[in-house]
Amino acid sequence: MSDHVGVKDVDHDEPPLDRQLDRRQFLARFAALATVTSAASLASPLRARAATPSWAPLAGVKSEVQVPSDLTELTLAQAATLIRSRKIAAIDLVDAYLARIDAFGSIYQAFNTVLADGARAAALAVDPRGDNPPLLGVPLAIKDNYYTAGVRTTANSYVFESFFPAFDATGVARLKAAGAIVLGKTQMGPLATTRATTPDGLVTTVNAWTPNTPSVNPGGSSTGSATAVAGRMAASSIGTQTGGSITGPSTAQGLTGLKPTMGRTSIHGIIPLSYTRDHSGPLARDAMDAAMMTQVMAGPDDNDPRTLGLPKVPNLIKAATPFRKKGQTVVRWPTTIGVLPGYTSGTSATALARQAMLDTFASLGAEVIDVAFPDEWSLLTGGAFNNVRLPERSEPFLEYLRQDVRLFGVSLSGWINGLFISGDEFLKGQRAKYLLAKRVFEQIFSVCDVVVQTDPVPFDIIGFPEIAFPIGFQLNSTAGLDVPIGAILGGMPYAEDRLLSLVAAFQDVTNFHLRRPPDPMLASPLRARTASVKLRLTMEDVEATSE
Amino acid sequence: MATPAPTDDELNAWIIARLNLIGVDLSVLPVSDSSAPADQTRILSSVRNLLRGSVPTISAYVADVQENPPVLYPAELSAWTDE
Numbered sequence: 310m311s312d313h314v315g316v317k318d319v320d321h322d323e324p325p326l327d328r329q330l331d332r333r334q335f336l337a338r339f340a341a342l343a344t345v346t347s348a349a350s351l352a353s354p355l356r357a358r359a360a361t362p363s364w365a366p367l368a369g370v371k372s373e374v375q376v377p378s379d380l381t382e383l384t385l386a387q388a389a390t391l392i393r394s395r396k397i398a399a400i401d402l403v404d405a406y407l408a409r410i411d412a413f414g415s416i417y418q419a420f421n422t423v424l425a426d427g428a429r430a431a432a433l434a435v436d437p438r439g440d441n442p443p444l445l446g447v448p449l450a451i452k453d454n455y456y457t458a459g460v461r462t463t464a465n466s467y468v469f470e471s472f473f474p475a476f477d478a479t480g481v482a483r484l485k486a487a488g489a490i491v492l493g494k495t496q497m498g499p500l501a502t503t504r505a506t507t508p509d510g511l512v513t514t515v516n517a518w519t520p521n522t523p524s525v526n527p528g529g530s531s532t533g534s535a536t537a538v539a540g541r542m543a544a545s546s547i548g549t550q551t552g553g554s555i556t557g558p559s560t561a562q563g564l565t566g567l568k569p570t571m572g573r574t575s576i577h578g579i580i581p582l583s584y585t586r587d588h589s590g591p592l593a594r595d596a597m598d599a600a601m602m603t604q605v606m607a608g609p610d611d612n613d614p615r616t617l618g619l620p621k622v623p624n625l626i627k628a629a630t631p632f633r634k635k636g637q638t639v640v641r642w643p644t645t646i647g648v649l650p651g652y653t654s655g656t657s658a659t660a661l662a663r664q665a666m667l668d669t670f671a672s673l674g675a676e677v678i679d680v681a682f683p684d685e686w687s688l689l690t691g692g693a694f695n696n697v698r699l700p701e702r703s704e705p706f707l708e709y710l711r712q713d714v715r716l717f718g719v720s721l722s723g724w725i726n727g728l729f730i731s732g733d734e735f736l737k738g739q740r741a742k743y744l745l746a747k748r749v750f751e752q753i754f755s756v757c758d759v760v761v762q763t764d765p766v767p768f769d770i771i772g773f774p775e776i777a778f779p780i781g782f783q784l785n786s787t788a789g790l791d792v793p794i795g796a797i798l799g800g801m802p803y804a805e806d807r808l809l810s811l812v813a814a815f816q817d818v819t820n821f822h823l824r825r826p827p828d829p830m831l832a833s834p835l836r837a838r839t840a841s842v843k844l845r846l847t848m849e850d851v852e853a854t855s856e
Numbered sequence: 857m858a859t860p861a862p863t864d865d866e867l868n869a870w871i872i873a874r875l876n877l878i879g880v881d882l883s884v885l886p887v888s889d890s891s892a893p894a895d896q897t898r899i900l901s902s903v904r905n906l907l908r909g910s911v912p913t914i915s916a917y918v919a920d921v922q923e924n925p926p927v928l929y930p931a932e933l934s935a936w937t938d939e
């Protein structure tokens with residue numbers, strides 16, 4: 310249930326951005342950028358534009374709550390509101406998170422660098438008097454493939470084990486400009502491939518819901534970012550997604566993760582995985598927190614040509630504010646949800662949770678309809694055409710492959726395989742991608758506004774937005790603990806506002822997003838057993854789960 | 857007329873030759889060591905699987921070249937919009 314004070318009955322305002330977009334124009338523009346990107350991508354970081362995009366919508370965030378005894382329980386919106394109103398001090402919030410990291414960090418292993426001194430210094434410098442930026446004093450966790458000026462940035466790879474960037478990634482720079490404090494860099498799959506491991510495959514980060522059972526998948530590759538937020542070691546976090554790396558950890562750990570449309574948020578200053586599929590976005594506690602993070606991160610950046618010339622970023626805060634009519638929560642905009650075949654089949658806990666989620670949306674006023682898979686869906690989204698991304702790994706890393714292939718550790722095969730897809734096959738893959746996007750428009754979004762996702766990869770291929778959110782829990786028999794069940798909705802390009810509005814409505818009438826995992830047991834028989842067994846992923850494991 | 861399917865040895869030779877041409881040396885890896893993060897045997901096997909699976913599938917696919925341009929990015933071009 311939402312506690313956002315901004316909730317009120319309001320008239321339908323501007324329509325969501327997706328239905329203001331002309332599909333043919335989008336596809337034409339999809340085509341246009343191909344001719345100029347390689348030159349434009351060399352733009353100097355010194356030309357960075359819009360380093361401080363408009364924060365005006367964030368002024369609408371007023372999430373009043375009583376100050377809890379444990380400050381790490383606060384959402385991003387609540388923490389920001391309480392700091393601005395001087396009801397809590399930034400240093401107390403930072404210290405509360407550092408205390409949890411100190412107590413449980415060795416079990417969660419969410420961070421590979423904790424910037425305790427820097428974070429405390431930044432917090433002590435916070436002065437909430439006067440006009441303040443919207444995220445003033447709020448500590449965040451940053452995936453370790455985002456450049457952070459002067460702070461080691463490894464992507465959990467031998468390739469970057471001594472890399473200290475000279476500048477912040479655009480996403481980091483914008484969050485810092487908005488007042489946020491970088492608490493640390495988070496563990497990730499090596500070079501953003503799989504769940505977080507050391508470069509040679511030793512599992513590090515655990516699922517915050519089963520901290521004493523490392524075999525339970527925490528999702529990857531933004532694993533540490535998810536565990537940091539779910540384990541209440543940061544207010545919110547950012548990750549990247551090329552094949553499910555924001556939505557996967559979010560569903561595994563009960564978070565709200567938003568993968569924006571390709572280009573909506575900059576990927577300048579992020580160690581690349583697949584240039585045509587890399588996205589950046591938040592892993593957050595709820596829809597409002599995800600909206601706040603995205604509102605700050607989104608917008609044009611001269612250093613990332615994919616961000617230029619796009620429709621203006623709408624008011625995501627308003628979109629993520631629950632909408633009520635006559636006191637009843639309803640969907641903000643009339644919305645039809647498409648359900649793909651098999652989505653609710655069976656009697657598993659996941660199937661039942663999915664059906665209950667759809668029933669909830671129907672009760673909120675959404676229309677729920679069945680939609681068919683577009684023509685050749687399995688082929689165009691399957692393993693072969695998914696592998697078209699591999700040359701994009703190899704190309705920017707060729708000098709390191711020449712230097713020593715062992716630098717790639719357990720992830721090597723993807724980078725070698727990328728050298729064996731020919732130029733004509735790569736181009737064929739791009740044609741197929743265009744065709745896939747066209748069919749998604751024509752055969753899915755002609756009859757619905759959003760569509761459930763059974764796999765994040767199809768919308769990663771075509772760059773359409775997705776949002777992940779918790780819809781239930783089920784018992785994990787190995788751990789003997791409940792773990793979250795998540796759902797993913799996909800939208801049309803620039804539908805972040807609609808996606809956030811739907812999840813905000815859902816979270817206003819459910820409480821799955823409010824449940825927190827129990828603290829790890831520091832001395833338990835299970836802990837003693839699992840601590841002595843180091844879990845290691847093989848090269849084949851990485852191939853099977855790779856982004 | 858169907859072309860003959862290459863053998864493992866033929867593919868291995870081509871893979872290594874291709875890598876050598878661009879300066880990538882697999883010989884620094886152990887030949888076969890399941891405890892190592894990667895070895896030559898598993899890398900060659902992985903590439904052979906790609907060459908026999910994904911590559912023919914992609915190559916055989918026919919898409920209308922007029923209707924489906926081989927584009928890279930679903931985003932706009934700044935020059936079009938004076939941004």
